[in-house]
Amino acid sequence: KQEVTQIPAALSVPEGENLVLNCSFTDSAIYNLQWFRQDPGKGLTSLLLIQSSQREQTSGRLNASLDKSSGRSTLYIAASQPGDSATYLCAVSAPGGSYIPTFGRGTSLIVHP
């Protein structure tokens, strides 16, 4: 059974810092990995999707890497801003027909001015 762990569980940083959020998964036979953002009381916004054959994806100040063999992904946030404050969720999908995403518990990020 796939298990997804995210470290740290919470992070509070001053504005402008570069951040690394970590995600690890126990079964390396994944199809893809997605990073989501969730604001308090809101839904999920997809940030980046990395296929298993890819090593990284970038969108603006966000960069996500994937090392399938070691079961790890990192989300790098450059020059953090208060608007980045949210919970960041990692989800992996496995092959086999269903691609049901399995989620970690998230990293709660606060960026203070």
Next chain:
Amino acid sequence: NAGVMQNPRHLVRRRGQEARLRCSPMKGHSHVYWYRQLPEEGLKFMVYLQKENIIDESGMPKERFSAEFPKEGPSILRIQQVVRGDSAAYFCASSPIGGTEAFFGQGTRLTVV
């Protein structure tokens, strides 16, 4: 193309009542996933459906919970005889045939009083 639509956004039910949560997938998507998010916890998979078929319901509680995705109309998650422990945010996601990226709705927040 509208995103995944869930309604209602907020639902209050008294213990013992029934709750019906609706999810309209994105246009052209035929796969629907339901997740539950308890306070301070991650998203837990409940059920995966395709049109008129339940593909995987391994995350559904054995009693009181049911889901359907009819040929026409939205997917419905039904909770009978709700209890306080059912209070949570329920999220729906959809993906197209052969697609591997899940798109999430804004969720329905169920409160049982």
